[in-house]
Amino acid sequence: MNKKKLVLILLPHKFKNHYLYRFNVNEFISEKNINVEIHQLIDFINPKFKKAFQRNDNHKNLKIFKTYKTWKWRMKNLKKKYGKEIIIINTIQNISLISFKINFFIKKNEYKTLDYLYKFSLANTPYKKHNLKELLKIFFFNQKKIYNFFKIKFFLYLGELFNLYPDYSIKTGQFPNINKNKNTKIIYGNSDDFNVFLSQKKNNINIKKFKKFGLFLEAPTPLFDGDTFITKDDPEIFGDRKKWIERLNIFFNFLEKDLKILIKIAPHPKVFHKNRFPDYYFGREIVKFNLNDIARHSKLFISRSSTAMGYAVIHNKPSLFLTTNKIIQGPKYKYQKIISSEFGTKPINIDLNINSFQLHKALKINKRKYEKYKQQYLTSRLDKKNNFHLIKGLFKNL
Numbered sequence: 001m002n003k004k005k006l007v008l009i010l011l012p013h014k015f016k017n018h019y020l021y022r023f024n025v026n027e028f029i030s031e032k033n034i035n036v037e038i039h040q041l042i043d044f045i046n047p048k049f050k051k052a053f054q055r056n057d058n059h060k061n062l063k064i065f066k067t068y069k070t071w072k073w074r075m076k077n078l079k080k081k082y083g084k085e086i087i088i089i090n091t092i093q094n095i096s097l098i099s100f101k102i103n104f105f106i107k108k109n110e111y112k113t114l115d116y117l118y119k120f121s122l123a124n125t126p127y128k129k130h131n132l133k134e135l136l137k138i139f140f141f142n143q144k145k146i147y148n149f150f151k152i153k154f155f156l157y158l159g160e161l162f163n164l165y166p167d168y169s170i171k172t173g174q175f176p177n178i179n180k181n182k183n184t185k186i187i188y189g190n191s192d193d194f195n196v197f198l199s200q201k202k203n204n205i206n207i208k209k210f211k212k213f214g215l216f217l218e219a220p221t222p223l224f225d226g227d228t229f230i231t232k233d234d235p236e237i238f239g240d241r242k243k244w245i246e247r248l249n250i251f252f253n254f255l256e257k258d259l260k261i262l263i264k265i266a267p268h269p270k271v272f273h274k275n276r277f278p279d280y281y282f283g284r285e286i287v288k289f290n291l292n293d294i295a296r297h298s299k300l301f302i303s304r305s306s307t308a309m310g311y312a313v314i315h316n317k318p319s320l321f322l323t324t325n326k327i328i329q330g331p332k333y334k335y336q337k338i339i340s341s342e343f344g345t346k347p348i349n350i351d352l353n354i355n356s357f358q359l360h361k362a363l364k365i366n367k368r369k370y371e372k373y374k375q376q377y378l379t380s381r382l383d384k385k386n387n388f389h390l391i392k393g394l395f396k397n398l
């Protein structure tokens with residue numbers, strides 16, 4: 001029997017470089033008695049979703065599986081090699097037949113699994129409720145979304161029925177436990193971004209070369225394909241591509257002039273930009289650094305509704321949430337209002353012009369809200385221990 005241990009990361013979509021930091025891959029690799037494998041399963045879980053990922057990131061520990069059969073064969077070989085000394089970081093939820101089969105196989109063969117508990121998750125999203133008008137619109141014009149909703153609910157229920165719960169759950173905030181079995185051991189840990197922040201070593205960014213800047217946390221849509229492959233939403237649910245970038249440019253021009261800073265674009269992990277200064281952002285720079293490295297130097301953070309806005313809280317910087325007339329008229333605005341209120345602010349409608357007084361009022365930080373957000377969304381710990389040390393310690397109990 002191999003004396004080494006294995007950390008196995010299961011991904012239902014394409015591998016992205018920032019997962020190396022999110023899951024502390026390099027820290028695990030540096031351990032003499034721990035091996036790491038990353039399994040990319042998108043080709044047989046949801047091959048159509050590959051279109052949403054423009055980048056083809058790679059890593060020496062990444063293994064890509066085209067079929068369920070070949071993946072299962074690999075899993076059985078790993079069981080023979082490592083025995084019980086395997087911890088699976090499982091990001092595959094029971095939302096389809098094939099994902100259910102994967103998790104059933106894992107449970108049946110008694111692999112030890114770990115997942116993450118977030119305040120907002122697929123199984124716990126209060127902002128997904130629709131009013132009667134929205135429901136009628138979906139019923140008549142988007143039956144795929146109705147089918148997708150009931151399919152997800154069915155397989156989530158099926159997972160509960162077959163007791164497909166993880167052995168461990170890292171709780172990422174101080175909120176009540178949800179949707180977990182009493183046999184699941186709760187580990188008080190950190191959210192993805194806060195874990196990366198805690199794990200960060202000194203970076204070599206020479207900030208003296210930069211002018212003052214703010215970061216726009218890019219979302220793929222409506223410029224590029226996003227999660228509409230999964231959600232079955234109307235591709236234009238966030239509005240027209242041309243109008244969005246035009247209004248965005250007008251707003252950024254206003255910010256740059258009023259605050260005397262530059263607005264730079266923090267690229268979304270799914271998106272590949274061929275040009276560092278693309279025309280669709282009117283020549284604004286796409287930053288080449290990892291978000292965690294560059295975030296500490298940003299003067300403010302701007303987003304539509306990205307969870308990466310947690311960096312504004314981490315570094316105590318102003319946060320601006322942007323919306324439009326189109327978004328306000330649709331179901332996504334509910335989430336924008338909820339998440340922006342957690343920061344103590346409201347979404348700014350960039351279809352309307354705001355003045356300097358309104359901007360500076362929006363830039364004021366609500367310290368009480370920021371601290372509450374940190375506790376509920378970023379970490380459930382009072383010390384600075386990252387998730388790597390928490391997961392590493394689990395091998396002692398296998």
